[in-house]
Structure formats: C-alpha cells, structure tokens
Amino acid sequence: MNTGWAIKLYDAADEVLWVIKLNALWFLFTLLGGIALGIGPATLAAYSLARRRSSDESFHAFPAFLTAFRQEFRRGSLVVLPLVAVAVVLVGNYLYFAALGAALPRLASLTALVALGLIAAYALPMAVHYDLGIRLLLPKASLVALARPASSLVLLFVAVSIAFGSVKFPVFGFVLAGGAWIQLDTWLCLRFFAENDARLHLKGNQ
Secondary structure, eight states, X not given: OOHHHHHHHHHHHHHHXXXXXXXXXXXXXXXXXXXXXXXXXXXXXXXXXXXXXXXXXXXXXXXXXXXXXXXXXXXXXXXXXXXXXXXXXXXXXXXXXXXXXXXXXXXXXXXXHHHHHHHHHHHHHHHHHSOOOHHHHHHHXXXXXXXXXXXXXXXXXXXXXHHHHHHHOHHXXXXXIHHHHHHHXXXXXXXXXXXXXXXXXXXXXO
C-alpha cells in the first residue's frame, strides 16, 4: 500500500470515527434532556459541531458539545420541537390513511413529510451558519429549497440512502445514521450556501 492510499484510508477511518462520536453525543444529550427537552438543543449542538468539523476546526468533542448544548437550549427547542411535532403528525396521518387504504390522502401526507424534511435539511445547518431570527429561519429555508431543486434532490438522495441503510443494517442505523446525516447535511449545505451567497454577491455587483 503506497503512502497516498494509507493517508486516504486513515482519513476515511477518522471520518467514520467522528460520525460515530457525533451520533453518540446526539443520542446521549437527547436522552439527558428527557428526549422532549433534549432533542432540540442536542440537534443544534450536533449541527454546530458538524459545521466546525466541516470548517476544519480542531476541538474536543464532548466539552464542545456540552457548551453548544447549553448555548442552544432555548433556541434549539424553539426551532426543532415544532419540526418534530409536525413530522409526528404527518407520520401518524400517513399510517392512518395507509391502514384505511386511502391512496390520495396517504400520498398527500408523504409529500408533506418530504417537503418538511427538505425544509429542515436546510433550516438546521442555516441556524448554525447564519445569524437569523427564529421567525425568519423556516421561510428562508423554504425559499432556498424551492430555488435550488438540484441541491434538494441531492439532499433527498442522501437522506433516502441513509434511511435505506438503517433499515437494511439496524446496527448502522443505531451507531452511525444520525451522525452521518447531520455531518453530510451540514457539509453539503455549507457548499450550497457558499454558492448561493457568491451568486447573490455577483448579482449585487452587476
């Protein structure tokens, strides 16, 4: 094995280890918050660390996560809990209509769930990347999702792939899936945001 391949293998193993660590911290702090009070700040804390990782910052994971969890406790709950609540309602509707055999309402519930997932996929990285008020976050994320259909398809493909892997390999789902999605979602969205900001800046200078 030449040096180049050894470095690539080391980098890949390091990324997998990081995703496992991020996934474990997200689970741990969600549980420590009693799930309902933990999932919001834990999710924004995870996205905050994923952003720092994508920016090649060096930090110790646990203390950095703890600090971010404390800082994002209020905002994380206000941003994430409504998304979770709506998602639970839509999943319940989908299962209910599926049991009834009602195809159109089931399809409508699934479509709404996918749309919500895409908005959340943009909104959560946006929450830790931009200085936006909570009221502006979801409308801004919705506009970006509509304005960038190709990017939205990429995010949807990644989400479906991770979901498929979780169903096919439950151990993967438990150990890696949450952290893998948060890191990939953040990494992709940071690039989408940079492209969008550059395009808007160029238009402003014309």
